[in-house]
Amino acid sequence: MAFLKDIAAAAGVSIRTVSRVLKQSGYVNEATRTKVMAAAKQLDYRPSLAARALKTGKSFEVTAIIGSVDELHMEKIAGLEQALRAAGYSVHIFFSTTPADRQDAGDVLDAVLQRQPAAIIIFPNSLLPVKKVKARLAETNTPYVFLDTGHAGTNTVNIDRQQGVYEAVKYLAAHGRRHIAYMGSPNNNTRLAGYERAIKELCREPIILATAGNTQQDQYEVGRKNIETFLAANPRPDAVQVFSDVMAMGFLAALHEHGIAVPDDVAVVGFDNRRVAALAWPRLTTVMQPNRELGTVAAEILLSKIAGRKPPADDWYRILSTKLVQRDSA
Amino acid sequence: MAFLKDIAAAAGVSIRTVSRVLKQSGYVNEATRTKVMAAAKQLDYRPSLAARALKTGKSFEVTAIIGSVDELHMEKIAGLEQALRAAGYSVHIFFSTTPADRQDAGDVLDAVLQRQPAAIIIFPNSLLPVKKVKARLAETNTPYVFLDTGHAGTNTVNIDRQQGVYEAVKYLAAHGRRHIAYMGSPNNNTRLAGYERAIKELCREPIILATAGNTQQDQYEVGRKNIETFLAANPRPDAVQVFSDVMAMGFLAALHEHGIAVPDDVAVVGFDNRRVAALAWPRLTTVMQPNRELGTVAAEILLSKIAGRKPPADDWYRILSTKLVQRDSA
């Protein structure tokens, strides 16, 4: 490890001059500059991030507070890390998935703030009370962004799920499907709204496939059990937009068991584009969430905030588009 | 933010005494101790990790170098983070998935070492030349551990895939299957060895289902195409142990298309216990890898190394057991 003083010695100048050259601040004689640069390169100088953090009170680390162990998050993290690393930042991860996680860490947020991260990114369902977090973060003046909270708000990157479902339903209609149903909780939610908007535009009757009180159940089981409401529906749907890929897999299993052909008898469209969608039988047409992009956009916002840029008109709110992935099930 | 000096002032003692109390080192008068503790708590003191890192040359951060964006890694990371956090460490992640990643970071390892991590954990397929890494790491005296390298070696936590396949094949035999085949590359690999060991013990003939030169192809496609070797096999297998869940999904799709019933006509066992296994149709019996445990065991090793403990007899080599997850396909 080479330090500033080593370079200074090697180049025959003072530490301050070396620093000046390396940080490109202030006037430096071209000759000295070259000399210093050469020495730095020669000694393979890498600044001590710890010293820098101590001195400036800011680290080059961004902390991601993750709310669940989910394959989709992995992509978000990858996007985030890639974009952040390009700007010289590294990513810290911190799980907050169970109530115990919060206890262990005392207050999760305080544990995170102790490391003086340059910024914080909060993943969905992190068990953190949003309001309190925002207040605390504002107080410590730490840039932050929320990911995929599901409802509009400042300092957030969301996914336009409504539009995703809307487009999928339009696609089904354009491919000759007459009775397009939606499977999922009938309670207020964004995806249902997208379905309803599309159905209305198509001047058709909505068909909601749902079993009572299935909110907290396993999605796969819900999809599987919903075969009954499907079979009972009159007219019987020839297409179903399902809440999620996982629920769609349950529904698919039930359809197979009943000898109902997909997509010939019913078209099925999922949501999420999980790995499973490409592996299902038949391969599942689904709505892709821009997970990687979610990460990179979050990184951009964070970097802008760190750089002290003024909030744009939307006050750091972004909503990203989904995309229909056509496969064999619809 | 409260600092040592604030506590010292509040308690009317010197910084040194505060430090002594907080670190529980050396003799401290009980009354002073109480006074200091109270002040620390009152001011919600949290040590500056940056200052500590600068002073000691060691951070409380462990860097994980990740080789691919894979759902299974997410679990490993979760296990790692949980165990490490309990010991006061936090986890840094660093992707090294593409050749570009290496270039961007100059030398990945140097970029990582610059942050003076307390330890490093290297995930499978991280594009890093193992020997060079070990040398560099030994040189900088940084504790490290490799994850799931696939071959025995020191400072490594592996998964006993051979045993996993062995047990699955035995399970199939115990459930009355006569002609148990293995699907996957016929080239030397651990899983195949497990299959061969079991078949030998059962005094049966091995049946290897493979298409030529499929090494680099998409596993799903390989499984799908392998239906041909399956149909051509004589006798036709009534059970197949497939290389991976993904490959099994391809095979399953082909079986469905040929109207071959699972598990009635053929039992199918996958490997990995990915999320997809529980969602497949039929639900896939498969061999579970102890991903979370892999993370926690790696954390234990790292913590031992950090604590300066002497290497045990196995020189930090651990191999973890898999577990058969029975579902509907076998």
Next chain:
DNA sequence: TTGTAAGCGTTATCAA
């Protein structure tokens, strides 16, 4: 049992 003081490697103020 407690305190003084010297660093860790960087940044940045102030002179020269």
Next chain:
DNA sequence: TTGATAACGCTTACAA
């Protein structure tokens, strides 16, 4: 255009 030098907050040898 350059150089002393004082922090940043913590750890720790050495004194008292």
